Amino acid sequence: MEEYNKDQLYKRNVVLYLESSPNPNSLKFVANFMLVPEGLSFDFPDKESAKDSDLALDLFNFDYIKRVFVMSNFITVTKNENLEWDGIQKEIKTLIHEFLETEKPVINENATPSNQIEEDDPETVKKIKVILDEYVKPAVEQDGGAIIFDSFNDGIVKLQLQGSCSGCPSSTITLKAGIENLLKSMMPEVQSVEAESI
Secondary structure, three states, X not given: OOXXXXXXXXXXXXXXXXXXXXXXXXXXXXXXXXXXXXXXXXXXXXXXXXXXXXXXXXXXOOOOEEEEEEEOOEEEEEEOOOOOHHHOHHHHHHHHHHHHHOOOOOOOOOOOOOOOOOOOOOHHHHXXXXXXXXXXXXXXXXXXXXXXXXXXXXXXXXXXXXXXXXXXXXXXXXXXXXXXXXXXXXXXXXXXXXXXXX
């Protein structure tokens, strides 16, 4: 019989389930509790950018992982195109599950979220960020990604595609038919929307 271990007895009960996204190379690993504060997102397009997340660094040890995105209660993992999910999703899920059981933070305290409204933002930029937050964020978050404000110059809004949105076949349609039309109808100063690749 196993010895009594108080730490094991009260270990967090981690439940992880998988959700597909419109991007066939991205998969959402959804936990039964919040991983980061509501409304914040953290995008790691490569291992070098993942210094503020031990979990993301661990995931990048799998050489087939191209991107890690963390928001709310999920982690979106993007893989190389030449591999099928069937062969790798179990080991990714196991790694995430075991990490979450340790109860270590997914994101380190000094990490900077990718989608904050800053005090010194010009009014136009604040308005664009609010529209993105209220109208765009909920839809793309369901798909395992985020669309983040990058810049606004000469009527052109540049946005960063994160998580499953990055490299997604339908992201151009989302940008042009969805977000560009929305911003143009609400803000006459916006002429077009483009993706800024990172």
